[in-house]
Amino acid sequence: MPASDLPAATHLRTCPLCEATCGLELHVTGAAVASIRGDADDPFSRGHLCPKGVALADLHDDPDRLRKPLRRTPSGWEEVGWDVALDEAARGLDGVRRAHGRDAVATYVGNPAVHDHGALLFLPLLLRSLGTRSRFSATSVDQLPHMVAAAAMFGHGLLLPVPDVDRTQVLLVLGANPVVSNGSLMTAPGAGERLAAIRRRGGKVVVIDPRRTETARGADEHHFIRPGTDALLLLALLHEVLARGERLGRLAPFSDGVEALRRAAAEVPPERAAGHTGIDAPTIRRLAGELLDAASAVVYGRVGTSTQPFGGLCQWLITALNAVTGNLDRPGGAMFTRPAFDLVGGPRPLAPRLSGFARRRSRVRGLPSFAGELPVAALSEEILAPGDGRIRALLTYAGNPVLSTPNGRQVDRALASLDFMVSIDPYLNETTRHARLILPPTTPLERSHYDLAFHALAVRNTARWSPPLFAPPPGTRADWEILLELKRRLDALAGGGLRSSATAWLLRRLGPDGLLDLGLRLGPYGAGLRPFRPGLSRKELGKHPHGVDLGPLEPCLPGRLATRGKRIDLAPEPFVRDLARLHAAFPDVTGAEARGAATGADPAERAEAHDAPLLLVGRRTVRDNNSWMHNLPRLMRGATRCTLLVHPEDARSRGLADGDVAEVSSRVGTVRVPVAVTDEVMRGVVSLPHGYGHGREGVRLGVAARHAGESLNDLTDDQAVDALTGNAAFSGVPVRVARAADG
Numbered sequence: 001m002p003a004s005d006l007p008a009a010t011h012l013r014t015c016p017l018c019e020a021t022c023g024l025e026l027h028v029t030g031a032a033v034a035s036i037r038g039d040a041d042d043p044f045s046r047g048h049l050c051p052k053g054v055a056l057a058d059l060h061d062d063p064d065r066l067r068k069p070l071r072r073t074p075s076g077w078e079e080v081g082w083d084v085a086l087d088e089a090a091r092g093l094d095g096v097r098r099a100h101g102r103d104a105v106a107t108y109v110g111n112p113a114v115h116d117h118g119a120l121l122f123l124p125l126l127l128r129s130l131g132t133r134s135r136f137s138a139t140s141v142d143q144l145p146h147m148v149a150a151a152a153m154f155g156h157g158l159l160l161p162v163p164d165v166d167r168t169q170v171l172l173v174l175g176a177n178p179v180v181s182n183g184s185l186m187t188a189p190g191a192g193e194r195l196a197a198i199r200r201r202g203g204k205v206v207v208i209d210p211r212r213t214e215t216a217r218g219a220d221e222h223h224f225i226r227p228g229t230d231a232l233l234l235l236a237l238l239h240e241v242l243a244r245g246e247r248l249g250r251l252a253p254f255s256d257g258v259e260a261l262r263r264a265a266a267e268v269p270p271e272r273a274a275g276h277t278g279i280d281a282p283t284i285r286r287l288a289g290e291l292l293d294a295a296s297a298v299v300y301g302r303v304g305t306s307t308q309p310f311g312g313l314c315q316w317l318i319t320a321l322n323a324v325t326g327n328l329d330r331p332g333g334a335m336f337t338r339p340a341f342d343l344v345g346g347p348r349p350l351a352p353r354l355s356g357f358a359r360r361r362s363r364v365r366g367l368p369s370f371a372g373e374l375p376v377a378a379l380s381e382e383i384l385a386p387g388d389g390r391i392r393a394l395l396t397y398a399g400n401p402v403l404s405t406p407n408g409r410q411v412d413r414a415l416a417s418l419d420f421m422v423s424i425d426p427y428l429n430e431t432t433r434h435a436r437l438i439l440p441p442t443t444p445l446e447r448s449h450y451d452l453a454f455h456a457l458a459v460r461n462t463a464r465w466s467p468p469l470f471a472p473p474p475g476t477r478a479d480w481e482i483l484l485e486l487k488r489r490l491d492a493l494a495g496g497g498l499r500s501s502a503t504a505w506l507l508r509r510l511g512p513d514g515l516l517d518l519g520l521r522l523g524p525y526g527a528g529l530r531p532f533r534p535g536l537s538r539k540e541l542g543k544h545p546h547g548v549d550l551g552p553l554e555p556c557l558p559g560r561l562a563t564r565g566k567r568i569d570l571a572p573e574p575f576v577r578d579l580a581r582l583h584a585a586f587p588d589v590t591g592a593e594a595r596g597a598a599t600g601a602d603p604a605e606r607a608e609a610h611d612a613p614l615l616l617v618g619r620r621t622v623r624d625n626n627s628w629m630h631n632l633p634r635l636m637r638g639a640t641r642c643t644l645l646v647h648p649e650d651a652r653s654r655g656l657a658d659g660d661v662a663e664v665s666s667r668v669g670t671v672r673v674p675v676a677v678t679d680e681v682m683r684g685v686v687s688l689p690h691g692y693g694h695g696r697e698g699v700r701l702g703v704a705a706r707h708a709g710e711s712l713n714d715l716t717d718d719q720a721v722d723a724l725t726g727n728a729a730f731s732g733v734p735v736r737v738a739r740a741a742d743g
């Protein structure tokens with residue numbers, strides 16, 4: 001009987017594609033996914049779904065998705081067996097390690113790793129076997145400032161306060177677009193609906209963003225802000241809040257640093273912030289008053305306040321503001337989760353401590369480490385700059401640094417110059433084309449799923465485990481198996497004997513679900529390791545395919561703090577010191593002069609000049625997911641989304657009309673992209689989505705190549721970082737925009 005004639009079956013699982021963790025209902029005919037809907041009975045996502053969830057079927061069926069390991073030879077790519085591929089990968093990495101030392105082998109871990117509990121649990125084992133300190137990840141092009149601030153204030157990089165959007169009365173959003181992104185460091189499936197509910201219950205949503213985003217359009221108020229100036233706005237809000245002082249009585253008695261915070265805020269009255277941010281002083285005063293007067297209120301900042309030159313300051317000040325308005329660890333404010341598998345309070349090694357800031361510095365530029373990783377903005381120079389300690393080999397895991405990290409053309413050159421490179425990845429793409437070996441894992445539908453990370457960042461305590469939908473085809477490997485196999489071989493090459501093979505054997509027996517079970521049983525809802533006592537275990541979760549609701553977030557401080565003495569530091573010293581950099585960048589003068597000095601451009605008044613720099617920011621759209629889902633036909637229908645948004649005045653002064661091709665140049669590169677003229681961007685600001693640029697030679701992405709677009713990160717500058725944390729500063733890159741000669 002052909003597969004298509006087999007009866008249809010229904011399967012429930014969590015979507016692994018973004019942080020929203022929606023429940024999916026898949027209808028399967030034989031070996032094919034016939035349709036995908038939202039799971040209406042998931043107590044958390046309640047049927048929410050976006051186009052990417054539906055496209056999971058395309059991912060599974062994608063003919064370009066690699067099914068067998070690939071080896072690059074002088075005459076092109078050839079398929080090889082797993083043993084050959086794994087042996088060669090281990091030998092290549094080990095060879096560089098022996099010749100040049102452990103740190104000559106670097107690792108880069110990308111975003112999809114966080115959506116796979118197998119990867120999260122097994123990656124640390126491989127990293128330990130490699131023993132390298134040259135570790136990089138997508139963290140430093142994303143949420144590193146949040147983590148450094150959380151570690152400094154609460155003692156653990158994952159003690160990230162989550163906005164309690166389901167109960168708050170006032171939500172102030174800076175640099176996030178949850179209606180499109182579906183929430184980040186705020187797992188909130190159907191985020192748009194949750195924001196709409198705030199307004200329905202008489203509350204208020206305010207958005208601060210250089211673009212009038214989809215989230216801004218559905219809010220009560222939107223204010224444009226000049227890219228990179230949020231720290232000044234936050235200080236001015238703190239200035240007002242602390243001057244009024246009425247909520248300080250609600251501040252937890254175990255908080256330190258209010259006086260230092262007061263001194264910092266005293267220097268920035270609203271008038272001082274207004275000139276630089278573009279938001280007037282009365283508005284800032286009113287917003288501060290609204291935060292104070294509301295029954296509950298929460299400030300939430302995301303990518304726009306993180307991947308910018310003052311990302312660290314922003315994350316510190318946002319949390320400090322939530323604390324001094326009396327909204328930290330309170331319903332409707334910024335709260336902490338109590339996840340079933342607790343990455344913060346659980347036992348090591350299941351829950352490694354994420355902290356340790358600036359224990360080391362990168363070789364070339366001296367960027368600080370955090371939790372054992374270095375900022376990825378330094379990766380290409382660490383490969384290219386000669387001298388002792390140069391990186392000569394690279395393992396990439398679920399990452400595409402060529403498109404997702406700054407100065408992509410330089411990353412391309414750096415990867416091409418390596419002695420050896422291995423990629424664990426399902427695609428031959430912009431990054432993996434530089435590898436000697438590509439090791440492709442099975443798909444998300446062929447593995448079980450549990451959100452170790454996102455249950456810990458959710459607006460409600462929930463837990464959901466999904467079994468694999470399809471059995472992995474014979475001869476394929478799951479991500480965790482590839483990691484474990486590589487580890488075993490590396491240990492053997494390093495002379496690791498019986499102990500290492502015994503550990504590998506045990507870990508293989510346990511697998512991700514065995515380790516998950518251990519963590520669940522030892523977690524706050526578990527029942528220890530005694531098998532017959534009820535409590536949350538993998539088996540128990542298996543009985544609840546729609547997921548388990550564990551209730552709203554609850555106050556949990558000081559118990560959950562990981563600081564010495566269980567105190568909160570509201571003014572951590574490295575952050576306070578970084579204020580000097582902010583003040584130097586935005587001197588205390590008013591008018592056009594100040595704005596010019598601050599940004600290298602004076603958007604409002606110098607934009608008239610046709611060659612004045614504009615400030616570039618990024619954007620996300622519902623059908624994109626970073627760089628890697630453009631090969632899925634369902635997501636690529638319709639007009640190109642890789643357009644440069646230009647304000648009508650800026651377009652006029654440059655002779656640009658809607659649909660023209662513009663040449664956009666920064667310090668590091670030039671791209672040509674179609675223009676969309678719109679007043680949804682602030683004057684002086686242009687916006688381009690990231691994740692495009694599939695036209696590079698040698699990629700095997702048939703659909704994506706037809707929608708290649710240009711890479712935003714061929715314009716962003718590897719030298720532009722948040723000097724405090726080392727995070728990439730993508731926002732506010734000065735670019736020149738002109739009509740392309742033949743455009």
Ligand SMILES: Nc1nc2c(c(=O)[nH]1)N[C@H]1C(S)=C(S)[C@@H](COP(=O)(O)OP(=O)(O)OC[C@H]3O[C@@H](n4cnc5c(=O)[nH]c(N)nc54)[C@H](O)[C@@H]3O)O[C@H]1N2
Pocket residue numbers: 109110111112116138141142303307397398399400401403404405424425426427429441443444479618619625626627628690691712713716730
């Ligand atoms: N300018 C600019 N740059 C940005 C951003 C921005 O806003 N502006 N955003 C940043 C952010 S927030 C992030 S998170 C990063 C993302 O940065 P990355 O994680 O480096 O990039 P992704 O595009 O997510 O690429 C994921 C890679 O994993 C592979 N992959 C997919 N599924 C699996 C799997 O199951 N297993 C394995 N082994 N591999 C898999 C894909 O083929 C792809 O190669 O980009 C950052 N870059």
Ligand SMILES: Nc1nc2c(c(=O)[nH]1)N[C@H]1C(S)=C(S)[C@@H](COP(=O)(O)OP(=O)(O)OC[C@H]3O[C@@H](n4cnc5c(=O)[nH]c(N)nc54)[C@H](O)[C@@H]3O)O[C@H]1N2
Pocket residue numbers: 018019111142174175176177178180181182183184208209210211213225226227228229230302303304305308617618619620621622623624625626731732
């Ligand atoms: N559809 C879709 N969903 C996604 C992703 C995706 O690629 N596509 N990626 C996922 C990932 S990895 C992440 S990390 C999240 C990100 O989730 P979000 O942070 O919610 O998403 P962004 O669209 O990057 O929002 C950043 C906003 O900051 C604004 N901005 C830029 N510079 C500044 C500034 O200096 N100040 C202020 N105040 N605003 C500024 C931008 O205009 C933009 O609207 O989304 C996740 N969800």
Ligand code: SF4
Pocket residue numbers: 015016017018019020021022048049050051052053054182189
């Ligand atoms: S919002 Fe995110 S989790 Fe939900 S269906 Fe879309 S991609 Fe999947």
Ligand SMILES: [Mo]
Pocket residue numbers: 111142
């Ligand atoms: Mo991200």
